Amino acid sequence: MRLYAYPGDEAQADAVAAALGVKRGRITWHRFPDGETLARVEDEPASECWIVCTLADPDPKVLPLLLAATALRDQGARRVGLLSPYLAYLRQDKRFHPGEPVSARIFGALLGRYFDALVTVDPHLHRLQGLHEVFPHASACLHATSLLADWIRANVAQPLLVGPDGESAQWVSEVATQVDAPWICMSKRRAGDRDVRVELPEGLPAPDRRPVLVDDIISSGHTLAGAARLLRAAGFAAPACAAVHGLFAPGAREALREAGIAPVAVTDSVPQPESVMPLARLLADGLRRLGG
Numbered sequence: 001m002r003l004y005a006y007p008g009d010e011a012q013a014d015a016v017a018a019a020l021g022v023k024r025g026r027i028t029w030h031r032f033p034d035g036e037t038l039a040r041v042e043d044e045p046a047s048e049c050w051i052v053c054t055l056a057d058p059d060p061k062v063l064p065l066l067l068a069a070t071a072l073r074d075q076g077a078r079r080v081g082l083l084s085p086y087l088a089y090l091r092q093d094k095r096f097h098p099g100e101p102v103s104a105r106i107f108g109a110l111l112g113r114y115f116d117a118l119v120t121v122d123p124h125l126h127r128l129q130g131l132h133e134v135f136p137h138a139s140a141c142l143h144a145t146s147l148l149a150d151w152i153r154a155n156v157a158q159p160l161l162v163g164p165d166g167e168s169a170q171w172v173s174e175v176a177t178q179v180d181a182p183w184i185c186m187s188k189r190r191a192g193d194r195d196v197r198v199e200l201p202e203g204l205p206a207p208d209r210r211p212v213l214v215d216d217i218i219s220s221g222h223t224l225a226g227a228a229r230l231l232r233a234a235g236f237a238a239p240a241c242a243a244v245h246g247l248f249a250p251g252a253r254e255a256l257r258e259a260g261i262a263p264v265a266v267t268d269s270v271p272q273p274e275s276v277m278p279l280a281r282l283l284a285d286g287l288r289r290l291g292g
C-alpha cells in the first residue's frame with residue numbers, strides 16, 4: 001500500500017503512513033497559469049494506492065483529484081482508494097426544493113467512477129442510512145466520538161453536553177455516554193446560510209454544569225452561536241465546544257467569539273489552528289480495515 005497527498009494534506013498523509021508503516025508516494029500537482037491542473041505520478045505506484053484529500057472547499061479540488069486517481073491507475077495501481085477525513089456534499093441528501101440536484105448522490109457516484117474504496121470520518125448522514133447509498137464500492141465511516149469524549153474529559157469539569165439540533169443527537173448521546181455526563185438537544189430551523197433559529201428543549205436542567213456544544217460540522221458558526229446565546233440567556237456559563245469538522249467559513253470564528261464560545265476544539269479532519277484532536281490513528285485503522 002502507498003499513500004499520496006493532495007496539496008495541504010501532506011502532514012495527515014505522513015502521520016497515517018507512519019501509523020501504518022507504509023511509504024508516501026509523490027504526485028506533482030502542476031498549476032498552469034490559466035488555472036488548470038496537471039497531476040503527475042512521480043514514482044511507480046504500489047498495487048494499492050490511497051490519495052489523502054480532505055474535501056473542505058471541494059470544488060477546486062475534485063477535478064485534480066480525479067485526474068490523479070486516473071494517473072495512478074494508468075501507472076499500474078490495481079486499487080485506488082480515497083481517504084477523505086472530511087467528505088463534502090452530503091448535506092444535500094434530498095431535493096429540498098424543486099429544481100435542485102441531490103448533490104450527495106451525484107458526488108458519491110462521481111467518486112465511485114474513479115475510486116475503488118472510500119474512508120471518511122463522521123460523514124453527515126442524516127436521511128442516508130450509510131455511505132453505501134451514495135458510493136457504490138467498499139467504504140468505511142469512522143467515528144471521532146471517542147476523541148471528542150477524551151477532549152471533554154480532559155478540559156471541562158462537570159459538563160452538560162448540548163447538541164444544537166436534532167441531527168446532532170447521534171453524536172451527543174454517544175459522547176455523553178462515554179463522558180458519563182448528561183446531555184440535551186436543541187431544535188433548529190435554518191432560514192438561510194447565516195440565518196439559523198435555535199430553540200431550547202423543554203425541561204432544561206439547572207444551570208449548574210458547564211455546557212459543551214457538540215456538533216459534527218462548524219461551517220458559518222451560526223448554529224453554535226445561536227445555541228450559545230440561548231444557553232447564556234438561560235443562566236448557563238459560557239459554553240465550550242467540541243466538534244468533528246472545523247470548516248470555519250469566513251466570519252465563523254468571529255460569530256463563535258461574539259457568542260462567548262471558548263475554547264473551540266476540532267479534529268484535524270481539516271487542518272485548523274483549533275485542530276487539537278489528531279485523527280491519524282483512527283484513519284490508519286480505517287485503512288487497515290478496508291485495505292485490499
Ligand code: R5P
Nearest residue numbers: 216217218219220221222223
Ligand atoms: C447541520 O446539519 C450540521 O450538523 C451543522 O449543525 C451545520 O452544518 C453547522 O452549520 P453552520 O456552522 O453554518 O451553522
